[in-house]
């Protein structure tokens with residue numbers, strides 16, 4: 001299907017450099033390239049090529065990884081590799097209801113929304129209004145804002161402000177074990193939890209808290225991903241490989257019921 005007005009697309013040059021544009025059938029501002037005649041997008045589809053001032057670009061519809069990589073940044077985002085692991089380990093799918101702590105820049109929010117839309121929703125608890133607003137701009141840019149809500153406050157003590165129980169609770173905050181007692185009533189029995197923390201001592205605290213609270217399948221892991229430089233006759237790990245990002249801790253809630 002040809003590109004539609006309002007769609008966000010990226011144009012990639014021969015060196016893999018990307019610039020972003022919002023499609024309109026009038027004049028379109030293409031990041032760092034100036035304005036071009038937007039009616040040119042009307043005849044183009046995903047992966048088609050376009051020449052602008054003598055340079056060739058391929059126009060793509062972004063997937064969730066490109067969207068996350070191009071967010072307006074404030075707080076450090078959860079990387080796509082870690083977000084992907086969260087989606088799998090927490091079994092996040094279309095229709096799920098998710099409570100997220102820590103909007104940050106909306107990185108994980110974007111990945112969660114992408115997975116739960118259009119039937120589900122994500123509700124984010126965030127301490128700082130400024131961060132919630134930045135995350136809001138980012139999710140609006142990718143058209144997922146109608147599935148998102150947020151509340152400002154401290155997740156360790158605030159009323160989450162939803163009248164439903166979540167299938168999944170994610171916490172990207174420094175002391176998730178202190179928010180657990182306040183939030184676990186908002187997670188349904190059988191629901192899944194993920195805490196994302198940068199340091200080992202935080203892993204220990206949240207694992208202990210989850211075990212003491214009776215969670216099942218409590219496990220912690222680190223994701224190491226190595227990109228490869230591939231050249232004829234020379235294939236080796238990239239020097240740019242992202243090192244440590246964070247540790248992921250998972251668990252699953254038991255109900256209080258016993259036969």
Ligand SMILES: C[S@@+](CC[C@H](N)C(=O)[O-])C[C@H]1O[C@@H](n2cnc3c(N)ncnc32)[C@H](O)[C@@H]1O
Nearest residue numbers: 077078102104105106107108126127154155172
């Ligand atoms: C590292 S950032 C989250 C990044 C986000 N996951 C992303 O991918 O863009 C952590 C966020 O948690 C928020 N935060 C920290 N402590 C909190 C608390 N007690 N309650 C609610 N939010 C909190 C911070 O203000 C910050 O926005």
